Amino acid sequence: MSYKHLTPEERGKIEAYLDEGLSQAEIARRLDRNRSTISREIKRGSEQRGRNSIARLRYQATSAQNIARMRKRNCGTKTKATIHNTRTILKYLNMKYSPEQIVNAVRSVKVCRATIYNWIYSKVINFDMKKLRHYGKRYKVKTTGAKIRVDRTFFANRTIDFRPEAVQLRTEFGHWEADTVVSKRGVATCLATFVERKTRHYVAIKIPHKTGTDMMLAIKRLIELYPQGVKSITCDRGTEFVNQFNIGTLEDTFGCKIYYANPYAPYERGSNENHNGLLREYFPKPFNFKNVSQRKIDEAVFSMNTRPRKVLGWKTPEHKFKLEYAKVT
Structure with missing residues (x-):
């Protein structure tokens, strides 16, 4: 039997059943799905916040659907965060280069300025943002709000x-x-x-x-x-x-x-x-x-x-x- 992905309607039912207080096992039974499928869906489809944050969001069907869509779109994408790129960028950051200077002056680095900032924010590159000129405040991470869009x-x-x-x-x-x-x-x-x-x-x-x-x-x-x-x-x-x-x-x-x-x-x-x-x-x-x-x-x-x-x-x-x-x- 081939595997079938969860549908938007099923995700809507999961949200509603969770709000009713049903267990994951009961939700799996009602949807005729494996319990592990429901467990993974809830874990993957819930927006994650900082480890010490109290603002943890509950599972929402609309967000989960778009998270799944984005995850599928990125499936198979190869990361540019290679050892060469990250070490080279870190080297020049420690030399007081700005991300924009690195992108335009260091030929061996083949990523854009926004990517370097994102790597610093996400700790792919272990560099303190406060050491950047203007402490990194002039660069803001932009979001499209894709996680809350509905089909x-x-x-x-x-x-x-x-x-x-x-x-x-x-x-x-x-x-x-x-x-x-x-x-x-x-x-x-x-x-x-x-x-x-x-x-x-x-x-x-x-x-x-x-x-x-x-x-x-x-x-x-x-x-x-x-x-x-x-x-x-x-x-x-x-x-x-x-x-x-x-x-x-x-x-x-x-x-x-x-x-x-x-x-x-x-x-x-x-x-x-x-x-x-x-x-x-x-x-x-x-x-x-x-x-x-x-x-x-x-x-x-x-x-x-x-x-x-x-x-x-x-x-x-x-x-x-x-x-x-x-x-x-």
Whole structure:
């Protein structure tokens, strides 16, 4: 029997099962995979931090998928960090040469300036960065964020271009926009926020982490509050919204369609962005949502929902929402 690589859907299930607290053996049984396959996947697909760092990231399906893709792309690549190159570069670094001077003046070195800096950062070359001119501060390691990108095919039929015209024109009730409002730096607790597009009714739910699992629980809570009033949700492409397994389960279970705004286009979820700004009047930055109760959050949201709005003919979102919801129940 030939070996078959894990699929994005399987990686999504692994993330969801880990969040449920299932063991690796149980995950392997449910996916009909060898236990060693699951163990290696979790180990390889989790982003590694420094040995003494407390900021260790949990397994995420989107990151693991892209890590696997990059690992496959680099398969068979021969390193240029040969004994000759590293010893020669180290020799000239100790002679006070800069990486740029080495690249352009030492003919036997066939690598670029960025490679030398990367080798120093990653300790391939055992040289103290502080001994470089300007202590190496003028050179910054750049990242493309490839580890958190999602396959474009996942968004193929989920962009706002596929929303019905009634959603775009706000003529149909039950279509929401979603986002998160974060705490101050270093605090994981945040708010999942939702705005009904037609009535501007606002909901904020406290969640312990900005993860796909916690966001899905918040969406399920919204559907429990208004079981007949959630037809679709439009969100951004943050990691808390792009777990393929969770999104597929949500759509199949509740019939709630998920749409995605285009990258770098917060104006496509303008109502939600505006209401998040209004919420900051009650909880200004920097704020620790871990220390505030859901009751206090509900009080602030109720105050916002009971203000008259010009766009609603000076009616309140609370009033408009109750009228619309009564029509569908």
